[in-house]
Amino acid sequence: MPDPGPVAVFAPAKINLTLHVTGQRADGYHLLDSLVVFADVGDWVHLAPADRLTLAITGPQAAALPVSDDNLVLRAARLMGAGGSFTLEKRLPVASGIGGGSADAAAAVRACAAARGCALPAAADVLALGADVPVCLAGRPVRMTGVGEGLEPLAHPLPAGWLVLANPGVAVPTPAVFRALARRDNAPMPGVLPQFGTLAALAGFLNAQRNDLEPPAIQIAPVIDGCKAALAAQPGCLIARMSGSGATCFGLFADERAALAAETALQAAQPGWWVAAGALRP
Numbered sequence: 001m002p003d004p005g006p007v008a009v010f011a012p013a014k015i016n017l018t019l020h021v022t023g024q025r026a027d028g029y030h031l032l033d034s035l036v037v038f039a040d041v042g043d044w045v046h047l048a049p050a051d052r053l054t055l056a057i058t059g060p061q062a063a064a065l066p067v068s069d070d071n072l073v074l075r076a077a078r079l080m081g082a083g084g085s086f087t088l089e090k091r092l093p094v095a096s097g098i099g100g101g102s103a104d105a106a107a108a109v110r111a112c113a114a115a116r117g118c119a120l121p122a123a124a125d126v127l128a129l130g131a132d133v134p135v136c137l138a139g140r141p142v143r144m145t146g147v148g149e150g151l152e153p154l155a156h157p158l159p160a161g162w163l164v165l166a167n168p169g170v171a172v173p174t175p176a177v178f179r180a181l182a183r184r185d186n187a188p189m190p191g192v193l194p195q196f197g198t199l200a201a202l203a204g205f206l207n208a209q210r211n212d213l214e215p216p217a218i219q220i221a222p223v224i225d226g227c228k229a230a231l232a233a234q235p236g237c238l239i240a241r242m243s244g245s246g247a248t249c250f251g252l253f254a255d256e257r258a259a260l261a262a263e264t265a266l267q268a269a270q271p272g273w274w275v276a277a278g279a280l281r282p
């Protein structure tokens with residue numbers, strides 16, 4: 001077999017534009033209805049051929065993630081039955097509601113498949129790595145249902161847009177946020193999602209939807225509310241909301257210049273926060 005050579009796979013941040021908690025399964029996992037998109041901000045997973053399976057972590061967020069045997073990159077490689085020398089370039093804040101570990105796991109699965117020239121596994125086969133791994137493996141805008149295994153591509157492409165992501169530097173454990181929910185039987189999104197001709201139309205739709213995890217997350221970490229408000233106050237921000245179980249919040253912008261100006265302004269105003277702007281990935 002020819003040497004496949006090194007492979008580099010981008011692991012984009014996952015953003016829940018909406019996240020409705022509609023029920024709970026007998027095993028405790030929650031049923032969700034979520035409009036999920038990806039931003040041009042993310043980690044990189046590099047894979048070089050090697051006999052043994054190893055992992056090194058580099059990048060600005062590496063200090064927050066010590067190398068351990070249960071790192072999702074290694075778990076993904078084991079699931080794929082692959083060896084190799086992995087380097088995870090960690091740019092996204094850890095445990096912050098934008099996919100991080102799930103995005104890395106999905107990128108590692110892609111890297112293994114590319115190195116071996118084999119097909120990607122089915123969503124159900126990667127769900128055991130984490131509820132958000134199937135959606136991250138899809139890597140494009142979808143309506144996500146069930147605990148994360150239901151992936152419905154959007155009937156119409158989303159308009160072009162920009163996301164500004166801001167994390168106020170608090171870690172909120174996902175199980176604690178789910179536990180603090182007041183109700184678990186909230187309404188889903190409309191059965192059929194409308195076609196969004198403009199980003200303003202998308203923002204209008206989003207304004208009538210929710211992230212049900214936002215109130216319990218803000219109860220645990222009130223700074224999330226301030227983070228959301230800081231994004232919402234930026235010129236050109238059409239809507240600001242928390243993603244996933246937090247603490248990262250996103251602002252949606254139609255205009256690249258406004259998004260980059262918001263990124264610069266927030267970085268200056270809140271040097272302790274992680275702030276990054278990126279295009280909405282089609």
Ligand code: C5P
Pocket residue numbers: 028029030031032129130131132146147148174175178
């Ligand atoms: O699957 P993952 O490891 O990402 O989930 C972390 C935790 O979040 C789970 O242990 C569970 O407490 C909670 N969770 C949930 N319902 C989901 C996804 C996650 O209750 N759909």
